[in-house]
Amino acid sequence: MSNLLGWVTPDGELRYLGSHESTLMLATGKQLPDIPESEWQEFDLRGDSKYPVKIKDQNGKGACNGHAAASSLEIARYVSGAAYVALSPWLVYADLCNGWDVGSNIAEALVYLENKGTCSEPLVPYATINPARIPASARSDAKRFKVEIGYRLNTFNDLCIAAQLRMPFNFSVPVNANFNVLDKDGVPGNRAGMHNHAVTGGVGMKRLPSGKWAILMQNSWGTQWGWNGYCWITERNVEGRGWDAYCVSATVADPSNLPPILA
C-alpha cells in the first residue's frame, strides 16, 4: 500500500490513487473520426429513466482501473442495447495487481477486458485482490463480458468526439488540490499535474455557460463524492503528465444475450 497515494474525500473516506503512467500504448490502428465541434450535441444518458449503470466504490483499494474498466463495459453494453449486468471490477484488478495493492494502468485493464473479460459482480466478493481467491466460476463467466478497444484518445477534443460517438472511455485525471471541490457547474477545482486516477467518461456532454464543453465523468468513489458520484470535466481538468485514454465498445460474447448469427 505504501506505493499508493492516499486521498481523503469530503466524506472523510481515504481513497487510493492507483493509476500509473502506462508504458503500454496500444496501437489500435484506427483513426478517430473527425467530428467538428459545430456538430457536437449535448446529451446525458442518465436522462433515460431506464439507464441502469450505477456508481461503483473502490473504497480502500487502488483499484481505479478495474472499476473504470468494468464501468466502461457496463455503459458500452447499455449503448449496444444489451441487458444490464453489474460487472466485477475486482476480477480485473486482482489479476492485474496479483494480490499486491499497487495500482495498475488503463491500457492493461482494457487489454485484460478484451482478452479475458470480467464476470458478473456477485461472483467475486467485494475488495478481493488476491487472484488465488477468485472462484473458477467467475473466470468462466468472464468470457461472456468482453470489450473491443476502439480508439486511443490523445486530447480532450478526442474525449469529446468519443462521447459524441457514444463510445464510453477510460481516461486519467490528475487528482490534487481541490479535486473534491466542484464549482456551480459541477467542475472540479484540480490543477494540472501528474495523472494518477482512472475514471470513466462517455455518459454525457454539455456546454457550460462559459461556452466551453464539458464531459461527464463517472468516478468510483461512491455516490457521496461529487454530484452523486459524477462531475463535469473540462479541458483544464486533464492538463498534466501521464495522459492515457481509450474508448471501447461491448462485444456480443454473451451467448445468452446474442442476436441470432446469420448463416
Place this chain on the structure above:
Amino acid sequence: MIGLLIAVLLAQQPVPSTLVPPAAEERVVFSHAGFTYFVGKSSGSVIAVEQGGVRPVPPPVPDEDETKPEPVSGIKWFSVVVDESKPEQQAWRTDPEIRKLLESRGIQYRSYTAEEVDIDRLGFRTTVGQIGLPTVILQDQAGKIVKSVSPKTKADIIQLVEVIK
C-alpha cells in the same frame, strides 16, 4: 433524275405570304361583379372570365399509407448499424423513444457501429454492404432476416417500429 428536276423547280417557286394575326392583342383588363374582363384595344372584343373560375389544378396528394413501410410481423430482433462518423446516427443508439417503442412490442434492440467486429461475428457484413449505412436489420426468433432497410432519419426508424405487428 425526274424527281430531282421536280424538286429543283419547286424550290425556285416564290413562297406565298400569309397574314398572321398577332398572338395577343393589347387589352384593357378590369374586374367587376365577380368577373374579370379583357377588352381588345383595337378589335373591341370582350372576354369575361368568372373570378376564381380558373384555378390551378393541385398536384395529386400522395396517399399517406403509400409512404409508410409495409407491415411486418414475427420480429424478435431489431438491430441498428450506424456510420460511426455520423453523430446524428450515433444518437439513435441510445434514444429512449426508440427503445421504449421496441420494448413495448417485446422486441430486442441492439445497436452497433459498422466498424465493430461484431458485425462480422453476427454475419451482418453482407447485408450492411448491400443496404448501406445506416442499416436496420429485422430478424425473427430464428435469426432469419425479415426486412433490412436504410432509414434516413429517426422518424423513419420510429415509423418502421410502428408497423411491426
